[in-house]
Amino acid sequence: MSGPDPALVARFQRDFEQLGEGAPGPGRKLGVAVSGGADSLALLLLAAAAYPGLVEAATVDHGLRPEAADEAAFVAGICDGLGVPHAVLTAPAHLIVSGNLQDQARGARYGLLGLWAGSGTVRGDRPWRVEFFATAHHRDDVAEGFLMRARRGAGVGGLAAMAAAQAFPGGFPGPRLLRPLLGWSHGELAGIVTAAGIVPVADPSNVHPRFDRSRIRQLIAASRDLPSERLAMAAQNLRHAEDALEWVAAREWRARADIDHHETVWLDVDGVPYELRRRLVLRAIDYLRFEFDLQGDWSGTGLDRLVAGLDAGEHGTLAGVAARAGPRWRFELAPPRRSH
Incomplete structure (x- = not known):
């Protein structure tokens, strides 16, 4: 060999x-x-x-x-x-x-x-x-x-x-x-x-x-x-874009998120572009799921629907977290479902 x-x-x-x-x-x-x-x-x-x-x-x-x-x-x-x-x-x-x-x-x-x-x-x-x-x-x-x-x-x-x-x-x-x-x-x-x-x-x-x-x-x-090399190049360009967006999202999270007693997350999303609103909401949900040790995998399914609802002034629940629209968006643990 x-x-x-x-x-x-x-x-x-x-x-x-x-x-x-x-x-x-x-x-x-x-x-x-x-x-x-x-x-x-x-x-x-x-x-x-x-x-x-x-x-x-x-x-x-x-x-x-x-x-x-x-x-x-x-x-x-x-x-x-x-x-x-x-x-x-x-x-x-x-x-x-x-x-x-x-x-x-x-x-x-x-x-x-x-x-x-x-x-x-x-x-x-x-x-x-x-x-x-x-x-x-x-x-x-x-x-x-x-x-x-x-x-x-x-x-x-x-x-x-x-x-x-x-x-x-x-x-x-x-x-x-x-x-x-x-x-x-x-x-x-x-x-x-x-x-x-x-x-x-x-x-x-x-x-x-x-x-x-x-x-x-x-x-x-x-x-x-x-051609695979061109497809890979496009994916690599988007990797750079993804890294940049995550860097900005981390900065905006520090500037725009207020957390009360590790139980409630408030987000100021005024003037924030959609993609960054989406990433901030994702961070809020992940933060609360971690704090409350919510079990089960969550891949982000339904995130766009939740953000669209908040943009329209509606409330919603996703992955065990309740979200309320308003001047600042509020996130907290969703109440348990009532059994019938």
């Missing part, structure tokens, strides 16, 4: 260290998620060559396909040849239930990887198992995600490219989640794996028409009018 071209390894090092999290070193290991597909295997090969002796790998077996255990063993063999410690993380059956199968699997995957990277605990203090954790998301993933969300009428935040560095989904204490390959194409990554003499795992879900992403992937591949 031959290593990647030194020029590609140097490029990977630059891309990784430009994320602003520093570089792996003694006591600062890099964890990588490796499924056995071409993209994640390329990440493994690049990381092992760039930071020898400082990489650990993990593979998640969701238990959804009978061949998954063999694929994890395949990855373990490659890691053994590279001198990279490897762990197989098995998802308990109750983590993946009915609904959107890919979303359920994604949530379970991040949960398992987050616990593994943070030493298998929910503690916030170091040392964690690894100081960095990287996934193999790349430019084509960004392009596909952009088109999928554009089809659904997403706003700036939904259309923006995934962040190159962020907190781990699920709120687990531990390393930041890094995506150093967002500037790389799938073709480049597949070429690294081929050059190493490795035949990657082929995930049938990547081409199954049942899944939105596979249909979008085929659409991009079949159309010269949808």
Whole structure:
């Protein structure tokens, strides 16, 4: 098994260290998620060559396909040849239930990887198992995600490219989640794996028409009018816009939000553009949900309808929070529903 071209390894090092999290070193290991597909295997090969002796790998077996255990063993063999410690993380059956199968699997995957990277605990203090954790998301993933969300009428935040560095989904204490390959194409990554003499795992879900992403992937591949690099560029431009809007929203929150006894939020939205009104309302709801420890996921569904109602002088309730219009908008915990 031959290593990647030194020029590609140097490029990977630059891309990784430009994320602003520093570089792996003694006591600062890099964890990588490796499924056995071409993209994640390329990440493994690049990381092992760039930071020898400082990489650990993990593979998640969701238990959804009978061949998954063999694929994890395949990855373990490659890691053994590279001198990279490897762990197989098995998802308990109750983590993946009915609904959107890919979303359920994604949530379970991040949960398992987050616990593994943070030493298998929910503690916030170091040392964690690894100081960095990287996934193999790349430019084509960004392009596909952009088109999928554009089809659904997403706003700036939904259309923006995934962040190159962020907190781990699920709120687990531990390393930041890094995506150093967002500037790389799938073709480049597949070429690294081929050059190493490795035949990657082929995930049938990547081409199954049942899944939105596979249909979008085929659409991009079949159309010269949808070049993935241009779609990814548009998503990256919107990432910059999203970051700017969040920066302004944080500033306006400090200037326009008054909070009484951690129970009531008052917002002065006079003269504030719609998108910032929307973001301030979202912050008010999230603040109260956190303070009152309201359970259950909330994705922001219904937010535009609530803001439109407040603009019209109407009152409303969303995600367990009651909102009242007026010179200043008022938010507080909604009273419990009466049972009949």
